[in-house]
Amino acid sequence: MKAGGEADDGDSARQALCRMLLIEDDEPLRDRFTRILTSWRGGDLVAACATLGAALGYLQRGDIDLLVTDLRLPDGHGTQAIRVLRALNPAADAMVISVLADESTVIDAIEAGAAGYLVKDADSFELIEAIEELRAGRSPICPSIARIIVRRLNAVPSTPPSPLAQLLTPRETEVLWGIAKGYTYAELAERLGISRQTVPVHIKNIYRKLEVRNRSEAVFEASRLGVICL
Numbered sequence: 001m002k003a004g005g006e007a008d009d010g011d012s013a014r015q016a017l018c019r020m021l022l023i024e025d026d027e028p029l030r031d032r033f034t035r036i037l038t039s040w041r042g043g044d045l046v047a048a049c050a051t052l053g054a055a056l057g058y059l060q061r062g063d064i065d066l067l068v069t070d071l072r073l074p075d076g077h078g079t080q081a082i083r084v085l086r087a088l089n090p091a092a093d094a095m096v097i098s099v100l101a102d103e104s105t106v107i108d109a110i111e112a113g114a115a116g117y118l119v120k121d122a123d124s125f126e127l128i129e130a131i132e133e134l135r136a137g138r139s140p141i142c143p144s145i146a147r148i149i150v151r152r153l154n155a156v157p158s159t160p161p162s163p164l165a166q167l168l169t170p171r172e173t174e175v176l177w178g179i180a181k182g183y184t185y186a187e188l189a190e191r192l193g194i195s196r197q198t199v200p201v202h203i204k205n206i207y208r209k210l211e212v213r214n215r216s217e218a219v220f221e222a223s224r225l226g227v228i229c230l
Contacts, residue, residue: 017044018135023055023069023081024048024097029120033068033097033127040128042135052076062088066131071098071105079112086113093134097127106148116140167209168227175202176227180219 020043024030027050034048046064049055052073058064059081067085071078082094095116096109109117116134118127119142130140141149168176171192178188185199207213210221 018042018065018131019063020045020066020068021055021058021064022048023050023052023067023073023078025050025070025073029070036127037068040131042132050074052078052081055081056084059084059088064089065092066135067092067094068131069094069096071096071100071109079109079114082109082112082114095130095134095140101144101148103148103151106145110149117145118142119144168206172202172206172209173227175199176206176218176222179203179206179215180222 020037022030022033022037022045024033030048030050034045037043037045037048043066047055047058049058052075055069059067064085067081069078069081078096078098082096085092085094093116094112094114095118096114097118097120098105098109099120100106101119106117116130116139118130118140133140171194174192175188178191183191186196188194188199189196203218206218210218210225210227212218212221
């Protein structure tokens, strides 16, 4: 620090470094990852912790920029650390390095806030490259994990239409959309190219099929049943 409180070049450089926290309970792996992370010129490894409890003390300071964590820990789970990090510092990044690669674990980690996911056979080049991608705003994920995510997305079934929704005719659905948008009977008739007298007939049928009594109830029930998406 220079006289008068002015930061010197060394202080400024340290402030610009990415402050990293490592959580890994296996000692040989922790030592290996520590060597890799300390070799990265863009980062400053604040601590290498063996437990969730030890890591929480560093996370609660709120100044960690990057969390690199295992998932299965002696006193908890890596997703707990990720959630704490994201709550205290939403701009921070989290990367998982784990032997766990089943669908449930992967999805839980990503939902917790992990933006990167590597398996533990990643070498030093892959890890540093993944960190740099992560800090650049991308999501480095190894191919085996990416396949799990793709399979999960492809397996999500589309929501089947409600039985009540299937009872509505295409014209009634169009009228229902108009009701939701607040159109008057005259505006609906003009937009749909039907007579002014036909609109109330369609609306009466919609109310009957949705088992409602007014416009507000019709819009609410149609939204709840998935007939329309507001």
